[in-house]
Amino acid sequence: MVERVKKNADAWLDKLKPANSNTRISVGGRPVPPGPQQVLPGAPNNLGLTSDRLRMRMVERVRAQGVDHAAVLGALASVARHRFVDQALASRAYEDGALPIGHGQTISQPWVVARMLAALCEPEIPRKVLEIGTGCGYQAAVMSHVFAQVFTIERVRPLYDMAKARLQDMALRNVQCLFGDGMLGWGAKAPFDAIVVAAAGLSIPQTLLDQLAIGGKLIAPEGDTNQRLIMVTRQSSREWMRVELEAVRFVPLRPGVQT
Ligand code: SAH
8 A cells, every 4th residue: 555655656756847946836737646636625524634645645755856854754744734825725735846825925845845954954953943934834833843942933924923823723832933034033042053044035144144053054045046055054153164055946035024
């Protein structure tokens, strides 16, 4: 049975292009996995079972795309992604793409969430981690299963309100939310063992680098139309080491707040 599920997942994988975008929204032209589209929205009795199976396949796809960190994959398997998107989109919650969450923003793609968190988890899992760009709260929920303490900042008020309520509903008590400009970080809670930025700026704000503990790591997309993931490790009070990773596409990091 598990083997069959895995084969199905592999079959989808063959059809799907490698994906690494935060903003790409799966619309016409992309192959649609068989079955679940009809089942999820219309059959509430099957919702739990169906979404569990789809989530397992999603995790298998992420693993096949090269992320193989047990704690991160376990967390992806634990978080019901369909609860973070509009009901009308629930049937697409376990596809590879980003999906709209309103206010011009998107829920991060599972692969990119896993990739960034796994990169922060080497050589060991950090304890206290800050996220910039809560959005719908999905990545924060995944993070809550991997890290001891999660702090997350969102600049769009309605998204902040929605994510906060949802995370509270899910009783994820190790997550603290802040409404504000994440480019300023969260000074009162610093230093952080790791920081993950879910929106792309032209450069990484120095304020965030200053809020890293020595030895701490930040991962962020950087750029405008051509974006790359950047990993920065703080080596001393005044030295940071920067490594460029793969190309990605995220929504922009913007200053200030939107009410
Ligand atoms: N982590 C989210 C990704 C949401 S998309 C998820 O799991 O789906 C990125 C989010 O970053 C958007 O909600 C956007 O409003 C937010 N954002 C952009 N600039 C920001 C800033 N300066 N401070 C805080 N949030 C910001």
